[in-house]
Amino acid sequence: MTSKQEFIEKLRNSSLRPTKQRINICEVLFNRDKTFHFTISDLFNLIKDKTGEKISLATVYNTVHAFHKKGYLKEIPINSNQTYFDTNVTDHHHFFDVKEEKLIDLKNEDVGPIEIQKSIPGKKIKSVEVLVKLED
Amino acid sequence: MTSKQEFIEKLRNSSLRPTKQRINICEVLFNRDKTFHFTISDLFNLIKDKTGEKISLATVYNTVHAFHKKGYLKEIPINSNQTYFDTNVTDHHHFFDVKEEKLIDLKNEDVGPIEIQKSIPGKKIKSVEVLVKLED
């Protein structure tokens, strides 16, 4: 449980002004026990439901991008009509339930270490992510 | 090197009528030594360049989807504004050069076996794919 004051400080420390909208988004996104996987439209609807306050869709996009840029959100690579984000910004992997369109975290120990044996001259590895698609 | 006749037979065997457009797409996609990674717009432009014949964009979409459904193309999960496809339909992994927006095949032996230790009741694994993002 993070207090509103703490979010305000965290925003300030990231040189993001603590607006009402950003604080609401923080509470929806980060006041939870478990990792949260979401699309912009998921988040947009949750804000309406949980805070009762109206927010512009553009602000949701702006804020998610700002948080992503600051490293507070991770973008999950899947082919979907919508982009998925993740509040768990550590290196980790995913199940994707194709039918439910839901992401589920996989801990690194559930996958084991992955050693990439090939290298490309002039390039270095930025991330290694496993996506496990699930069907019924 | 596959002949036009062979493509015609393969299309017929897949209950796809061998139209001029589909044969052209086959030649652009499958007459190559190496795996080909592409977007719809890549393919659309290549068809114009390589065959000199005009084709409708909708037909490129239709055909790629038909080939994908038949299992002749694979869709690669990355977050991009465009969907990537792959002529290598075997199980394999990828580098994604973020700057160049290019995919590079990773052989299974370059990654090693991946054992998923977690399971979700009622669901089975459909695919396991590793995406390695590259930066400079």
Add this chain to the structure above:
DNA sequence: AATCTTCTTTAGAATAATTATAAACAAGTA
């Protein structure tokens, strides 16, 4: 070959996620 049926192509419209614009507004600062 002529006819008939079914599938395919096509241009263009529709859809939907995302991004851009620019004016109103709020936060920080002096």
Add this chain to the structure above:
DNA sequence: TACTTGTTTATAATTATTCTAAAGAAGATT
């Protein structure tokens, strides 16, 4: 307070993809 800068917002623009429906081509039937 006045001033500056960052943010929100409604709305328009953009863009990849899908849909539509009419025209055309392929395959089957006579």
